Amino acid sequence: MTASPEQVRVMLVDDHEVVRRGIVTVIDAQDGLSVVGEASSVAEATRRLPAIRPDVLVVDLQLPDGTGVDVMRSARSTCPEQRMLVLTSFDDDAALRESRSAGAAGLMLKSARSQEIVAAIRAVHEGRDVWPADHVADGPDLSESDQRIVDLIGDGHSNREIADELGIAEKTVKNRVTVILQTLGMQRRTQVAAMVAARRRVGWKQDPS
Known part of the structure; x- marks a missing residue:
């Protein structure tokens, strides 16, 4: 041993x-x-x-x-x-x-x-x-706007880039990322990016709203 x-x-x-x-x-x-x-x-x-x-x-x-x-x-x-x-x-x-x-x-x-x-x-x-x-293929219990942030994290965007894309303040994005991590039981945004990549590999798609 x-x-x-x-x-x-x-x-x-x-x-x-x-x-x-x-x-x-x-x-x-x-x-x-x-x-x-x-x-x-x-x-x-x-x-x-x-x-x-x-x-x-x-x-x-x-x-x-x-x-x-x-x-x-x-x-x-x-x-x-x-x-x-x-x-x-x-x-x-x-x-x-x-x-x-x-x-x-x-x-x-x-x-x-x-x-x-x-x-x-x-x-x-x-x-x-x-x-x-x-x-992995199951969608998390996130709002449509938070799911959009998750997708953008998966695309490799920074908080500032996400804020520009969504037309909201960077501080708002930072706060939402914190909530998203807590919801998903994760500690780092790299884990979110890995989750998105895994979903895409198995063909997961967000339900349309």
């Missing part, structure tokens, strides 16, 4: 020992990946995280003394740049929203193939988001 400096250091939080051991075996078998810490509860994870400081934190949502969201929020409180991936059995909108709000970069189902999970860990470590395509 030790890693050389060039390896991606992974910590896994899951209360099902058989599942956890299986995932650990898969990860440790990969070149450049190594599990450097495990936990089976929120309390154990939050206690061990500051010392382990993994490159990628992989968390189950359902834990005996709380949720993976609790773990992720604790991780972000001590390390705001912590990269995190949710690995869960629950494929629903609530799980997606909770994961995003806690700062996760993606969500994978435990039913996924082992190589898909490995690929997701690598992607998260590289700064990319990994969300199920069917959820």
Whole structure:
């Protein structure tokens, strides 16, 4: 359970020992990946995280003394740049929203193939988001004007350029971007741009109004 400096250091939080051991075996078998810490509860994870400081934190949502969201929020409180991936059995909108709000970069189902999970860990470590395509294709609960701002962010426009395009004050755009990030459970506009790119890849289109 030790890693050389060039390896991606992974910590896994899951209360099902058989599942956890299986995932650990898969990860440790990969070149450049190594599990450097495990936990089976929120309390154990939050206690061990500051010392382990993994490159990628992989968390189950359902834990005996709380949720993976609790773990992720604790991780972000001590390390705001912590990269995190949710690995869960629950494929629903609530799980997606909770994961995003806690700062996760993606969500994978435990039913996924082992190589898909490995690929997701690598992607998260590289700064990319990994969300199920069917959820990515769903439109967020945003107003028409906010959705327009999201699209312009996806096109690479700055706040000033968006303000000029929409004929509103730059300060108004800045305020709306803050609200949009909160609504989407994101921290950075680069995440919004990545989301737009992912939607466009799967052919998502905004419903006409």
